[in-house]
Amino acid sequence: MKTTPEHDAKIANMTFASVYPHYITKVERKGRTKEELHQVITWLTGFDDKKLQELIDEKATFEAFFSQATLNPNAHLVTGVICGYRVEEIENPLTKQVRYLDKLVDELAKGRKMEKILRQA
Known part of the structure; x- marks a missing residue:
């Protein structure tokens, strides 16, 4: 699926x-925790809580x-539609990675079991 260069730059x-x-508001509103959110982010990116806080602090x-x-080797197993885009069809690598994260957060908020969210091959 094609995204526009403007969309990718944004x-x-x-x-x-x-x-x-x-992300925090979305998952907590649905009864999930910040710790579960961090578990999902860590699975996708390899960042621990300290590194995550550094990236937040430096904006x-x-x-x-x-x-x-360090993207999880199973990240390509994240599929489906998020924000009107089918994740697996997004061509821009960075946009695809951001949408992987959006999709995982969405699944967490929808109450999906953690073992399903953290895809295994």
Whole structure:
């Protein structure tokens, strides 16, 4: 699925710190915890809580955030529609990675079991 260059640039320049509070609100409103959110983020990126806080404090863009991440080898198993885009069809690698994260947060908020969210091959 094609995204526009403007859309990709907007996502790349958005800061993780600006979106993170929304992730917390979304999962907590549905009865999940910040710890579970961190577990999902850690699974996708390899970041521990300390590194995550550093990236928030420095207001890292999603481009900087994912350039420092070690993407989970099973991240490609994250599929489905998020924000009107089918994740597996997104061509821009950074946009795809951000949408992986959005999809995982969405699944957490919808009450999906953690073992299903943290995909195993």
